[in-house]
Amino acid sequence: MRSERAYVVELYEKLDAERARVEDRYQEALRGTGTSLVERDVAVRAQARELKRLGVADHGLCFGRLDAVDGERRYIGRIGLFDEADDYRPLLVDWRAPVARPFYTATGASPEGMRRRRQLHSRGREITGYTEEVLGRPDGEAAGDAALLAAVNAPRGEGMRDIVATIQAEQDRIIRLDHPGVLVIEGGPGTGKTVVALHRVAYLLYTHRERIERSGVLVVGPNPAFLNHIGRVLPSLGESDVVFATTGDLVPGLHVTAEDRPEAAEVKGSLQVLDVLRAAIADRQRLPEEPRHIELEDVVVRLDAPTAEWARQEARDSGLPHNEARAVFLEIVTYVLTERAIGRIGKGWLTREDTEAWENVRADLLAELAEHPDFAAAVEELWPVLTPQQLLADLYSSPDRLLAVGAEALYRSDGHAWTVSDVPLLDELVDLLGEVKKPRSNAEEAAETEYAAGVLEILQTERHDLMDDEDHLLAQDLLHAADLAERFVEHDTRDVAERAAADRDWTYRHVVVDEAQELSEMDWRVLMRRCPSRSFTVVGDLAQRRSPAGAATWGAVLDRYVPGRWADRELTVNYRTPSEIMELAAAVLAGFAPDVTPPESVRSCGVRPWRRQVSRAEFARCISEFTESESQREGTSIVIGPPDVPGAVVPSDTKGLEFDAVLLVEPARVLTGNAQGAADLYVALTRATQRLGILHEEPLPDLLAGSEVTIETAVVRQ
Numbered sequence: 001m002r003s004e005r006a007y008v009v010e011l012y013e014k015l016d017a018e019r020a021r022v023e024d025r026y027q028e029a030l031r032g033t034g035t036s037l038v039e040r041d042v043a044v045r046a047q048a049r050e051l052k053r054l055g056v057a058d059h060g061l062c063f064g065r066l067d068a069v070d071g072e073r074r075y076i077g078r079i080g081l082f083d084e085a086d087d088y089r090p091l092l093v094d095w096r097a098p099v100a101r102p103f104y105t106a107t108g109a110s111p112e113g114m115r116r117r118r119q120l121h122s123r124g125r126e127i128t129g130y131t132e133e134v135l136g137r138p139d140g141e142a143a144g145d146a147a148l149l150a151a152v153n154a155p156r157g158e159g160m161r162d163i164v165a166t167i168q169a170e171q172d173r174i175i176r177l178d179h180p181g182v183l184v185i186e187g188g189p190g191t192g193k194t195v196v197a198l199h200r201v202a203y204l205l206y207t208h209r210e211r212i213e214r215s216g217v218l219v220v221g222p223n224p225a226f227l228n229h230i231g232r233v234l235p236s237l238g239e240s241d242v243v244f245a246t247t248g249d250l251v252p253g254l255h256v257t258a259e260d261r262p263e264a265a266e267v268k269g270s271l272q273v274l275d276v277l278r279a280a281i282a283d284r285q286r287l288p289e290e291p292r293h294i295e296l297e298d299v300v301v302r303l304d305a306p307t308a309e310w311a312r313q314e315a316r317d318s319g320l321p322h323n324e325a326r327a328v329f330l331e332i333v334t335y336v337l338t339e340r341a342i343g344r345i346g347k348g349w350l351t352r353e354d355t356e357a358w359e360n361v362r363a364d365l366l367a368e369l370a371e372h373p374d375f376a377a378a379v380e381e382l383w384p385v386l387t388p389q390q391l392l393a394d395l396y397s398s399p400d401r402l403l404a405v406g407a408e409a410l411y412r413s414d415g416h417a418w419t420v421s422d423v424p425l426l427d428e429l430v431d432l433l434g435e436v437k438k439p440r441s442n443a444e445e446a447a448e449t450e451y452a453a454g455v456l457e458i459l460q461t462e463r464h465d466l467m468d469d470e471d472h473l474l475a476q477d478l479l480h481a482a483d484l485a486e487r488f489v490e491h492d493t494r495d496v497a498e499r500a501a502a503d504r505d506w507t508y509r510h511v512v513v514d515e516a517q518e519l520s521e522m523d524w525r526v527l528m529r530r531c532p533s534r535s536f537t538v539v540g541d542l543a544q545r546r547s548p549a550g551a552a553t554w555g556a557v558l559d560r561y562v563p564g565r566w567a568d569r570e571l572t573v574n575y576r577t578p579s580e581i582m583e584l585a586a587a588v589l590a591g592f593a594p595d596v597t598p599p600e601s602v603r604s605c606g607v608r609p610w611r612r613q614v615s616r617a618e619f620a621r622c623i624s625e626f627t628e629s630e631s632q633r634e635g636t637s638i639v640i641g642p643p644d645v646p647g648a649v650v651p652s653d654t655k656g657l658e659f660d661a662v663l664l665v666e667p668a669r670v671l672t673g674n675a676q677g678a679a680d681l682y683v684a685l686t687r688a689t690q691r692l693g694i695l696h697e698e699p700l701p702d703l704l705a706g707s708e709v710t711i712e713t714a715v716v717r718q
């Protein structure tokens with residue numbers, strides 16, 4: 001113990017010295033004397049990142065030691081530290097480094113050249129003890145379990161924690177899997193799918209930092225509470241250039257305020273809705289029922305149906321998105337109208353051979369038309385400029401428009417009451433409608449070009465290739481700073497994550513999708529667009545699916561994009577739910593998905609779930625008793641139940657979350673509340689890490705009552 005403590009004290013001294021040095025460099029970069037604004041930004045960001053990396057190691061810097069058979073000793077920790085004075089000898093090995101791997105995977109039977117594994121336990125900066133495993137000897141004890149059990153038994157605090165010290169071998173194999181494409185991590189509740197996916201991101205960033213960091217990583221989760229729950233894991237591993245978003249956030253600036261009826265969600269989630277969107281756009285490209293007369297100074301011109309039809313056909317045939325094709329429509333309509341007008345104005349004195357005079361008259365007419373309100377109104381009516389929001393809101397709130405495109409199920413009175421299933425549709429429409437170009441001022445353009453010139457210079461001098469690999473575009477290939485201006489319009493010091501989150505057209509290098517079983521076909525299209533390199537970690541459990549538009553099988557959603565090129569790995573051990581509670585959940589699972597094997601709990605907690613049957617009038621009192629008694633204990637608690645129980649959270653909002661204690665109210669109504677009631681009940685039953693209580697008035701559902709599981713009946717207090 002004495003020597004381990006002394007070693008770790010030295011490591012912290014080293015860490016502090018390093019931090020002081022980086023802090024100095026950071027301050028220097030902030031002052032940025034003599035450098036350009038761009039150079040300063042780059043330097044400040046680099047030093048800030050290094051400071052963040054060193055900052056994560058304040059607690060539990062070193063958590064393990066590996067002794068190799070050949071006598072080599074490696075200390076394993078949250079970051080790597082080296083002794084510069086001794087030829088960069090590693091003092092501490094980053095947990096992600098290849099040489100750290102046996103710490104997680106070596107076993108008594110397969111020691112991987114190791115003799116001993118020590119797990120160091122610490123409080124703050126102090127080593128409080130260690131457990132040790134002797135590898136490669138039949139009598140070697142498996143002591144790793146002690147650290148794991150301590151970790152999984154510990155009361156939960158605010159959000160998920162990293163598991164670097166106790167990653168299990170089956171998890172490590174997934175974290176380090178060398179598969180650049182789509183990897184599906186499957187497994188029952190509590191098997192660590194989420195936490196493993198996040199550690200995989202940290203691993204990928206460590207291993208391919210240059211390549212990944214430029215375009216960043218996106219983590220998609222089901223709701224803000226879940227993102228909040230998992231939000232600390234990556235920063236605690238020193239990785240903060242990651243964007244977290246719900247599917248509802250994928251169109252920047254949109255606020256989801258409503259929920260769809262299941263029928264509407266199903267229509268919006270399926271790929272058939274693409275036909276609805278195309279038809280809705282076509283429906284807005286109209287022909288005038290009566291000709292429009294536009295009074296110009298010398299002549300009245302007529303915009304009639306045949307003219308509009310020709311222009312509409314040409315515009316459609318151009319293959320351009322709607323808003324961009326408007327220019328084609330406008331050009332043809334204008335051409336026809338001006339030709340007719342010239343014919344009339346020039347009758348008797350102007351011939352086509354007199355090109356100059358003809359063009360002069362045309363120029364006057366063009367100028368006049370461009371300013372004419374009746375002409376503008378006519379064009380706007382026949383080929384309006386459309387934003388995705390406006391198009392969809394107009395469609396949803398008009399029974400006639402919906403009827404015209406065969407999507408009556410989508411009606412809602414407030415067209416703008418956005419739901420999460422509208423997001424992929426809006427995103428699709430951005431491409432189908434195309435851009436409405438807003439003019440940029442000369443001054444803005446000049447400033448952007450100047451900034452880009454600075455970036456270009458740095459790219460060339462420092463040879464930082466900031467471009468995507470796929471672009472095959474090196475800085476030297478770029479001749480004009482103006483070309484770069486488009487990509488570097490941000491003059492501020494926002495990092496990749498911030499810029500990416502605000503930019504709908506940003507493409508990420510890697511995307512993690514959690515609770516992926518809930519995503520519709522349309523959601524997948526949005527995500528695939530965000531990651532052209534198709535590098536995904538997909539996390540899900542088909543048995544927990546509740547969305548009617550969600551995935552029935554992984555192949556059904558993935559084969560369309562990466563046929564035969566996606567890998568899947570399964571996790572089988574439940575680290576969250578103790579066996580006493582899991583038995584109950586497994587009975588429910590057996591009822592609604594008999595083919596699915598429930599995960600096996602890694603521990604039991606010695607406390608059986610309890611139940612209490614009371615009248616509904618007593619629910620409020622019992623719930624407050626539960627919250628009161630839980631507030632006296634360390635850890636977290638929640639009440640889960642149907643939507644009409646005051647103080648209860650509906651099961652779908654607890655997906656991916658966990659609590660020390662759960663009180664489940666009226667499971668019978670959770671089960672029958674909607675078509676996915678059994679999955680909801682399964683989710684609710686698998687949230688507790690220690691204690692589960694059930695409060696009910698109605699008899700327990702057969703799935704629970706009829707199982708072999710005994711549920712202790714709590715003594716009702718008088």
Ligand SMILES: Nc1ncnc2c1ncn2[C@@H]1O[C@H](COP(=O)(O)OP(=O)(O)OP(=O)(O)O)[C@@H](O)[C@H]1O
Nearest residue numbers: 151163166167168189190191192193194195575656
């Ligand atoms: N190796 C480990 N060491 C310590 N704790 C672990 C380990 N693996 C998983 N856990 C813990 O188990 C709990 C469940 O993990 P996680 O939430 O990632 O599971 P999940 O499979 O995503 O569950 P769900 O499907 O219910 O969302 C978390 O508290 C996590 O920290």
